[in-house]
Each structure stands twice: as structure tokens, then as C-alpha cells.
Amino acid sequence: MSARSRDYDTKNLRGKPIARIPDTCYDDPCHVIVRKRRRSTQDVRERMREKERYIRQLIQQGDNIPLNEIRSLALSEGGLLSNEYRRVLWLKFLGVNTEQSVTECDITEFRDYTQVCLDVHRCSSRLKSDLTSREVLAIKSRLRNVIIKSLAEGPNRHYYQGYHDVSLTLLYVLGERFAATVMSRLCRTHLASHIRENLDETSQQMKLIVPLVSQKNPELAEFIMRSEAGTMFSLSWIITWFAYVLNDEDIIYRLYDVFVTTPPLMPVYLSAAVILYRKSQIMEVECELSSVHQVLHNLPQDLPFDMLIRNAVDLLEEFPPSVIKTLPIKQQEIILQVSRFGYLDWSRNWATKLLEYANTPAGIAITSSFLVGFAALAISAY
Numbered sequence: 001m002s003a004r005s006r007d008y009d010t011k012n013l014r015g016k017p018i019a020r021i022p023d024t025c026y027d028d029p030c031h032v033i034v035r036k037r038r039r040s041t042q043d044v045r046e047r048m049r050e051k052e053r054y055i056r057q058l059i060q061q062g063d064n065i066p067l068n069e070i071r072s073l074a075l076s077e078g079g080l081l082s083n084e085y086r087r088v089l090w091l092k093f094l095g096v097n098t099e100q101s102v103t104e105c106d107i108t109e110f111r112d113y114t115q116v117c118l119d120v121h122r123c124s125s126r127l128k129s130d131l132t133s134r135e136v137l138a139i140k141s142r143l144r145n146v147i148i149k150s151l152a153e154g155p156n157r158h159y160y161q162g163y164h165d166v167s168l169t170l171l172y173v174l175g176e177r178f179a180a181t182v183m184s185r186l187c188r189t190h191l192a193s194h195i196r197e198n199l200d201e202t203s204q205q206m207k208l209i210v211p212l213v214s215q216k217n218p219e220l221a222e223f224i225m226r227s228e229a230g231t232m233f234s235l236s237w238i239i240t241w242f243a244y245v246l247n248d249e250d251i252i253y254r255l256y257d258v259f260v261t262t263p264p265l266m267p268v269y270l271s272a273a274v275i276l277y278r279k280s281q282i283m284e285v286e287c288e289l290s291s292v293h294q295v296l297h298n299l300p301q302d303l304p305f306d307m308l309i310r311n312a313v314d315l316l317e318e319f320p321p322s323v324i325k326t327l328p329i330k331q332q333e334i335i336l337q338v339s340r341f342g343y344l345d346w347s348r349n350w351a352t353k354l355l356e357y358a359n360t361p362a363g364i365a366i367t368s369s370f371l372v373g374f375a376a377l378a379i380s381a382y
Helices: 032-059 067-075 083-094 113-121 133-151 163-187 200-206 209-216 218-227 232-240 249-261 266-277 279-283 289-297 305-318 348-358 361-381
Strands: 333-339 342-347
Touching: 032 067, 032 083, 067 083, 067 249, 067 305, 083 163, 083 249, 113 133, 113 163, 133 163, 163 232, 163 249, 200 232, 200 266, 209 218, 209 266, 209 305, 218 266, 218 279, 218 289, 232 266, 232 289, 249 266, 249 305, 266 279, 266 305, 279 289
Parallel strands: none
Antiparallel strands: 333 342
């Protein structure tokens, strides 16, 4: 692979390992757990120091940094370690030079300007709690600029709810100018399926998760399918690169190291890896839609993401994108379009049951209450 090639060799994504943990035996059984834990912590710190020295040496090479080295670092333990290094290596990997910038435009003329403003206004949960009101307004203004300027670069780019989560992550790491440029670049590659006029392509990606799970654990895949939970639980994982469901910004940056340097379907592979890891939690609930959907949707915050990344890369190498689209298990689902800002996704049987229930007196009452509440919310929003 040439130094400037961004082709994804799914047979050797990791490259050479940066460092390995030596196998160590302890003779004293009374202290084995404490000593292993202490030794493990020391090993991790030493590996991270060694990795940081390697990254610094790599950055000194300037334009001659091999892209496969950046990918190897991003996939290995700890990722690219800090935003200082990400600011350099993300731009290098994506081929964005320091002279590039998006075209200036009147953001108020953007067709989804109102929706963008509403979502930016609601993103306070990801802002630091110690910011002043003036700093919060400044960040939201820059975020709005990143979103609209990056989408305005192409005629067929449509905003979707979740685009602001990806944009905010890049804004934190790269600053306004480069965040807009990188988002524009990602719209041509990794996010291209999500910025269409509708989310049909995104829905097709979500449908790949359970068949992928079935290749490693047919019992778990069959349990999810039998519950008729569908794939709606994974929508925010796929379209925000997990930023919407995670609270720790450092973990989000770590995952973005992976997503920036791997094929566009990598969120699908990581989603499958997460589900496989959580098999016992999923299968201990009742096999019915609401219970299974809830346990899938509620992503734990303490997952071992370095291990899950390794597992996702294993899945990618064994079942590359050209293969997973032809995997045998297919979910029979119906997609009910709400708008290009979101979808409802149920199995055919569940949709039939829902429609039948909607015709009962109780169903009519609930539907009426929902419509009144939704109308009130829409009026207050505008």
C-alpha cells in the first residue's frame, strides 16, 4: 500500500503492533490478583509512553507519514492518544492540507437552517458544565457554521438529526475551520449514506448488524429476531458514530480515531461487536420487543472499547463489506418513513399488531393524545 493510498486493506488493517503485554506468572497465590493488577497498570502506562514517543517521531516526518501507520495507531490500544495528535493525523489521513477551507456562504439561506438551529440549541448536554453563557453561545455559533458550511458544499447534501453530534466532535478536536473542511470530506465518503434525501441507505446498513451477529452467534441473532426488536436501537450508533449515546468525550474521540481511518461501514461492525459482547445481558430478558429493544438501546458506559474495537476489526477482516451484504440471514422488516430527520422501524408482524391495536378504543385514545401532544410540541418549537 502506498503512503498516500486510502484504500482499505481489510486483511491487514492493524499493521504491526506497537507493543505487547508480556505474559507474566506469579508464584504467590495470595497476592496474585493485586500484583497482576499493579503490573498491568504499569504495563499500560509504559506502552502509552512508548506509543506517544512513536507518534511524535511519526509526525516529524511531515507529509511523508504512511497512512497505514496512522491506521495502525488508531486501531491499537489507546488510539491516537490526544487531540493534539488527532489534529495532525486525522487531517493527514483524510488528505486535508492546512490551506483548504470550505466556501463561505450565507448560512441563513440553507434549506434546513431552522432544524439545525433547534438541534444546536439542544446539544447542551455535550458542552462542558463550567462554560460561561457567552462561551456556550460562541460554541453553538461555531457548531452551526460547521454544519451548514459543510453541507452547503454539495447540492444534494441533506441535514439529519445526528449530523450535529459528529460535527461537534470534530469541532472540539479540529476547531471550526478544519472541522467544516473534514465534515465536507466525510460527506463524500463515510457519511454519504446518511445525507441523502431519506435514510433508506442508512436503514439498509442497520439491517446488516443482526446477520453479522449470526455468523458468530446464531443463537443470539435468532433471539433478537424472534423478539421482533428490529434494528431501530442502532440508528443513533450508526449516524452519530456513537457520540449521541456515550457520555465520556475521551471515549468518543477514541472511537472517532477508528471511524475516520476505516471503511464507512465500520460503525456496523462495532455495533455487532457490542451486541456479541453483551450476549448474556440481552438473552436474560424476556424475548419480546420492548424488553429486548430496551436492553439493546441502553448502551452501558463502561464497555471495554479497546477490546470491542479489536473484535470489530476481526469481523471486518473476516466479513469485509463486499461479503456482509450477502450474508444469509435477512430480517423481514417494514420501514415507516416519518421524515428525513428520522425513521420508525418495526418487523412486519409488529406493524400489523400496532395497526390492529390502533383501531381499538384504547388505541384511538392513545393515538389522539399523542397527536395533540405532538401538535403542541411543534407549535412551541416554532
